Amino acid sequence: MDMHAIIGTIAERVPTTFDPTDYVGDDGLIYCGHCNVAKETTLDFGFMKRKVPCICNCGKQRRDANDRKRNAEQEHMRVKGLQELGLPGRELYNWTFENDDGRDPDLINAMRKFVEQFDWFYKNKKGLLLWGGTGSGKSFAAIAAANALMRLERPCLVTSFTRIAHKLSDQRYGKQDYLDNLNTFDLLVMDDLGAERNSEYMQEIVFDVINTRYNSGKPLIITTNLTIEEIKKPAEMSNARIYDRILERCVPIPVNGASRRRIKAAEDYCEVQRKLGLI
Ligand SMILES: [Zn+2]
Structure with missing residues (x-):
């Protein structure tokens, strides 16, 4: 040229x-x-x-x-x-803080703070255990946090033990590969712990998922209808090894209680409660 x-x-x-x-x-x-x-x-x-x-x-x-x-x-x-x-369904794209119905401002405020300070949770290997009755907004709160983090371009996965069991029943997925893949997500939301069938097979899947996440140290949000007593003192001893790991990593947040109950809920988790603005 x-x-x-x-x-x-x-x-x-x-x-x-x-x-x-x-x-x-x-x-x-x-x-x-x-x-x-x-x-x-x-x-x-x-x-x-x-x-x-x-x-x-x-x-x-x-x-x-x-x-x-x-x-x-x-x-x-x-x-x-x-x-x-x-996200397992398109309808969940709109489960955002902006679309919250305002029924439980303390909870949504705590979840916003979780997102704002996600790096701290990530570094300190801490997640949340949202427990409370059906329809109390636990899933909404967890998924809204996941959506907010995804907007910050942090990869999150929202799933359930039943869904994972279904995926694993498909022979195309190697179990360990599938479980390892869960750890590529910065946040894993396991929706509705305790709703899965109570079989040895399911229990093994729940353990494997929790244990893989536990070993990775990456944050996990679990929602459950189980009470904190049922988690702390499981009726079946076989669940104890699962719940012990959950309680070590996930700070219990009661969801349908008044704020006062929430404050009292976990005295051992003061630092996290403060971070979330609950005390
Ligand atoms: Zn000009």
């Missing part, structure tokens, strides 16, 4: 558009009629001079706005991708 062609290529790459309000300045260059900045410049190569387009202030603003728009679109696509991967 000769020098003229190279200069021509440079000129073509400058995204300058000319406008009817543009005018020619005293120096013979074209100026923008809006910002009065030159849209051309003279390149002096010694052996030749050449006028090439350059960008005025309005052009820069347009370019930056386009960059921002493109970045926002790309971010939106990345978040959509995380949601598709991380």
